[in-house]
Amino acid sequence: MIKERLALTYDEYEEGKTFTELMENFVGSPNAKEVEYLEVGFWGEPYDESSDNIVKFIAENSSKLPKLKGIFIGDMESDECEISWIEQCDMAPLFGAFPQLEELVIKGSNNLRLSSLNHANLKKLVIICGGLGKDAIEDISKAQLPNLEHLELYLGEDNYGFDGSIEDIKPLMKKGLFPKLKYLGLKDSEIQDEIAVEIAEAPILEQLEVLDLSQGTLTDEGAQTLLNSSKIKNLKKLDLSYHYMSEGMMKKLKTIGIDVDVSDPQGEDEEYRYPAVTE
Amino acid sequence: MNIDFVIIGNPENRRVVFFQQALELLNLKPAKVVSYIDLLTGANKIEDYIKDDVIIRLESPGENFLVEKELIALGEEDGWISAVEARGLEYENGRIYYPAQWYRGFCSFLKRIDDRVNKAGKRFQWMNPPGDIITMFDKRLCQKLLRDSGVSVPSVLKKCGSYEEVQEVMKETNIRRVFVKLACSSSASGICAYQINPRGDKEVMYTTVEIVRRDGELALYNSLKIKKYTSNRDIKDIIDWICGQGAHIEVWIHKETFERQVFDMRIVTIGESACHNVARLSKSPMTNLHLGNKRGNVADLNLSPDKLVGIFQEAERAKGVFKRSLYAGIDVLVSKGGHVPYVVDVNAFGDLIPGILYKGRDTYGAEIEEMINNIERGD
Ligand SMILES: Nc1ncnc2c1ncn2[C@@H]1O[C@H](COP(=O)(O)OP(=O)(O)OP(=O)(O)O)[C@@H](O)[C@H]1O
Numbered sequence: 001m002i003k004e005r006l007a008l009t010y011d012e013y014e015e016g017k018t019f020t021e022l023m024e025n026f027v028g029s030p031n032a033k034e035v036e037y038l039e040v041g042f043w044g045e046p047y048d049e050s051s052d053n054i055v056k057f058i059a060e061n062s063s064k065l066p067k068l069k070g071i072f073i074g075d076m077e078s079d080e081c082e083i084s085w086i087e088q089c090d091m092a093p094l095f096g097a098f099p100q101l102e103e104l105v106i107k108g109s110n111n112l113r114l115s116s117l118n119h120a121n122l123k124k125l126v127i128i129c130g131g132l133g134k135d136a137i138e139d140i141s142k143a144q145l146p147n148l149e150h151l152e153l154y155l156g157e158d159n160y161g162f163d164g165s166i167e168d169i170k171p172l173m174k175k176g177l178f179p180k181l182k183y184l185g186l187k188d189s190e191i192q193d194e195i196a197v198e199i200a201e202a203p204i205l206e207q208l209e210v211l212d213l214s215q216g217t218l219t220d221e222g223a224q225t226l227l228n229s230s231k232i233k234n235l236k237k238l239d240l241s242y243h244y245m246s247e248g249m250m251k252k253l254k255t256i257g258i259d260v261d262v263s264d265p266q267g268e269d270e271e272y273r274y275p276a277v278t279e
Numbered sequence: 280m281n282i283d284f285v286i287i288g289n290p291e292n293r294r295v296v297f298f299q300q301a302l303e304l305l306n307l308k309p310a311k312v313v314s315y316i317d318l319l320t321g322a323n324k325i326e327d328y329i330k331d332d333v334i335i336r337l338e339s340p341g342e343n344f345l346v347e348k349e350l351i352a353l354g355e356e357d358g359w360i361s362a363v364e365a366r367g368l369e370y371e372n373g374r375i376y377y378p379a380q381w382y383r384g385f386c387s388f389l390k391r392i393d394d395r396v397n398k399a400g401k402r403f404q405w406m407n408p409p410g411d412i413i414t415m416f417d418k419r420l421c422q423k424l425l426r427d428s429g430v431s432v433p434s435v436l437k438k439c440g441s442y443e444e445v446q447e448v449m450k451e452t453n454i455r456r457v458f459v460k461l462a463c464s465s466s467a468s469g470i471c472a473y474q475i476n477p478r479g480d481k482e483v484m485y486t487t488v489e490i491v492r493r494d495g496e497l498a499l500y501n502s503l504k505i506k507k508y509t510s511n512r513d514i515k516d517i518i519d520w521i522c523g524q525g526a527h528i529e530v531w532i533h534k535e536t537f538e539r540q541v542f543d544m545r546i547v548t549i550g551e552s553a554c555h556n557v558a559r560l561s562k563s564p565m566t567n568l569h570l571g572n573k574r575g576n577v578a579d580l581n582l583s584p585d586k587l588v589g590i591f592q593e594a595e596r597a598k599g600v601f602k603r604s605l606y607a608g609i610d611v612l613v614s615k616g617g618h619v620p621y622v623v624d625v626n627a628f629g630d631l632i633p634g635i636l637y638k639g640r641d642t643y644g645a646e647i648e649e650m651i652n653n654i655e656r657g658d
Contacts, residue, residue, distance in 0.1 A: 009616025010533040042533070042615075047455075047476045079541045079564050080533045080615065082483050085476050159509065272504040273373025273489065274569065277466040278341025279608065279628035 002034050002067075007041025007076070019043040019054065027061045037070040037103075042080045050087035050111060059093035068098055074107035081108075084130030084160035088112035095119045109161050112136045117143035124150040126185075130160030134168045141171035148178040152185035152212065155195075166194045175203040185212035185239075192216030192243075197225045205231035212239040214261070220249045227252055242266060282651065284310035285328045287318065287392065288338030289346060294631055295338060301643035315340045318392065319349040325392050329399040334650060336406045337392075339628035340385065341466075344370045351377050354384030373500040375468060375488075379524040382463035386413050406650060407604040407627055415607065415627040418527035419462045425622055428600045431593055433458075433621050436528040442518040445528065449475060456531035461521050465626060468501050469521055472531055472564035473514070484508045485564050488517055503570055505563040529623075531564070533615040537580050542566060543612035543623065544577055546591065547630050547642050548598035549605065550649045553591035554637040555630075586618045593620040605653075606630055606646050 006022050026032055040054055051073055058071070071094060074086050086108025092115045094101065102123045106112065109129035113136055122145050127136070132155050140153070155169065156162045169186060171177070184204065186195050196213055205211065211232075213222075223245050226232055235258050242264040245253075250262040284302065288295045290312045299309050317323035329335075340346050352362035358380035360368075368376055389409035396403060414420050425432050436457060439445045449457065455477070461469025471486035489502040490513055497516055508514050518526075534541035540560040547555040558575035559566035566572050582590070594609040601607060608629015611620050630642040637645055 007616060010614040011617040011619050045455075048478055077536055077539065077541060078485075079531075079536070082474060082476070085478075085481065085483075087478075272502050273500045274503050275342060275344075275373060275501070277569065278339045279465045279626045279631065 001036050001070075003037045003039065004031070004035040005039040005041060005075070007039070008044055009042075010080075013042070013044055020057070023054065023057050027064045032064050033066055035065060036067050037072075038065070038068060039072040039075045041075045046074070046076070046081045046087060046108070047085035048087070050089045051108075052089035055089055055091060055093055059097035062097035065098075069100060070103035070105075071098075071101065072105040072107070075105075076107065083108055083128070084110075084156075086110060086129075090115050092116060095122075109133060109136065109156075114139040114143065117145065119143075119145055121147055123147055123180075124152075126150070126152040128154050129156055130154075131156030131158060131162035132164075133161050134164030137164055137168050137172070141177070145178050147180055149180050150183040151178065151181060152183065152187070154187055154215070155189035155191075157190040162190065166191060166198055169195060170198060173199050173202040173204050175207060177204075179207075182208060183210040183212065184208055185210075185214075187212050187239075188215035189213075190217055192218040193222030196222030200225040200229040201231060203231075205229070205234055208234075209236040210239065211235055211237075214239045214241040214243070216243070218243040218245060220246050223249050223253065227256065232256065233258055237261070282307060282654075283330065283333045284336060284647075285333055286310045286312045286336045286338055287315065287325070288312060288336075289316075289340065289343040290314050292338070292342055294628070297631070297633065297641070298336065298338070298643045301641060301647055304644060305647055307647070310336070315343070315346045315388075316349065319346065319353070319388065325395050326399045329396055329401050329403055331402045333401065333403045334406060335396065335403060337389075337409065337412060337627075339631075341628075347376070347381065350384035350388060351381050352384065353387050354380040354382070356383070358383065371500075373489075373502070375499045375501060377524075378461055378464050378469065382416065385416070389413055404650075404654075405603075406646065407601075407606065411601045411604045412627040415601065415625045416465070417463050418460055418624070419525070421625055422527065422529070424600055425597055425625070428596070430597045430600065431619065431621050433529040433532050433623065436530075439526060439528060440522050442515040442522070445518055445522070446475070448528075454530055457528050458531050459518055459521055460527045460529075462525040462527040465624075465628075466501075467565050467567040467570060469499075469524070470565060471517060471521070473518070474531070482509065482511065482514055484514050484517065486517065487565060487570065490517055505565060505570065532612060532621055532623075534564075534566075535580075535582075535613045535615045535618060537575065540573070542575065542580065543610055544590065545629065545632060546594040546609045546611055547632065547637075548594050548607055548609055549642075549645050550653075551595060551599065553594045553598075553609075554645055555632055555635045555642050556591075556637075557632055557635050582613065582618060586613065586620075590620045593622055597622045597625055601625070605650060606642070608632075 087110045088108050090113040105126040107128045109132050237259040239261045241261045244266050253260045348365050348368055352365035355362045359377050393409040422432050436448050456474040459471040459473050467487045471484050473484045475482045485505050485507055487502055489500040491498045542558050542560045543566050545557050546553045556577050558577045559572055560575050561572040594611055597609050598607050608626035610624040611622055613620050
């Protein structure tokens, strides 16, 4: 896969270089027409200026990017910008401009929308954020994505933009919503237990290979319903890593006969204080 | 060879043990160890250990609460608490007590030792002299000295005495992301990565500081788990407290990442050469290894050979500012994308990186060899 990464470096940003210059240089270069995957990283002040101009620019220049199959908007670490502060926009122009797009990854969710999402070829959609708004969740649950195989949503917490409830997430658990879906991630949620309870007997499990409920606040309560579920064994993999379950629960989950990831327990009673070492 | 080493340190500490092991490996006789606590309480005198051609090594006073209390007591003048109160402090794991007063005490102690050693009237050598250690320990002094000598360091914000002033300066200079550091500390104690978002006036701080409010008072602790604060009350209290103790505030550089983790490098520089080095990789803005971060090989970080040379040269340039010292642990990070090196810290006791060898020797062995070479060359 031929990748291109567009990002302002810290030093370029300090010197006053702009992201627009970077993008113009890129689409003007002969190599643009070969690029299959485009990563958009730090664009200056992502907490202040949204990705709107970038998304529009890429969409407007789609004819110069004939092989583009994957896009990542906001590929930066928290060392560059607090993830929950990244200002996004409506991604609709990308879907219209790139009918051959197969993968879209988005980091950051402020003002993120995926309105009127209807795309024949998209296989993978990932949204990494501190909290996903219910508008964006609704956009996805109304989307027509006949080829979608992998849907991974960081739902987050209300401090960082999650303003929904389990009722907003439920529509994503409908069997056949995305007929080819094999991987469903409803993760990094502050209501991870509710999600586990809701999905434990949901018919969608009959079509999935991987259920990813990792990175959230899952406790024994949610885990118990997964354990009791009659459908969970149809999965190939259940990802519950980073959780608040007890040792006992972790052991039980290990015995259900499918691959269950219970790594990275967040035990509460560990001692985290340290004496300063003088060096 | 018959060389006498004297270590001023905490005898129970692994640092002292490792140094003795290194001497043994080189077939040298063990160093005499004078404990900080004995020197501080007067139970022992440094003069008694100084004879001709002795080499004196100052080790870290850290990880010993009695010593910490005595140093705070020694810094009582213009301090927060009296010597008596200092000696009565109760041990609590991770508690940060009066770091500025501690530093004052440590400086007085070092000056006193320096004085007494000089007055002993013998030929002696320091591995690292007290004066350099005093400077390296104060990030304000040290970073200024580095900058004035042309070493690449992050830009510094002007002096701030409170949270409000920090806000003002950040707005004035349009700098949204800074590191607020306790000026006189180490091992990531009192280090905060702080950023403000002009949109909606949000702010967030990642820090090793854990703040606890008890009976209307603040107690601060070092936390191995990076804390994230978004409430103005917590952030303000922490910044005010650090400013009260003396703050060093500099621009937060976007660190380069490797496999989605940010990294910096600890480069132990001995004599004039960058020797032992290790990459420190982290998912948080603080890469210090004791916080549970991962070690890595500097050679594996996808840095070009040119950039690597530049990084090592920058460490050597930083070390060059302290010519009278034999060694220092230099922390260097490189900016994301451009790989411009920045020296963020010079650690007087930054040579504890067990298991890392350079030309077959650990840091201690390499330091001893360099010392002996210097003597043989007659420097
Ligand atoms: N200006 C900066 N920009 C980005 N990261 C920084 C900056 N300053 C320090 N850091 C990171 O913060 C951590 C602690 O830094 P620093 O070396 O200043 O603290 P310290 O307490 O003296 O630690 P040590 O004893 O290991 O030197 C390191 O991981 C370092 O890479």
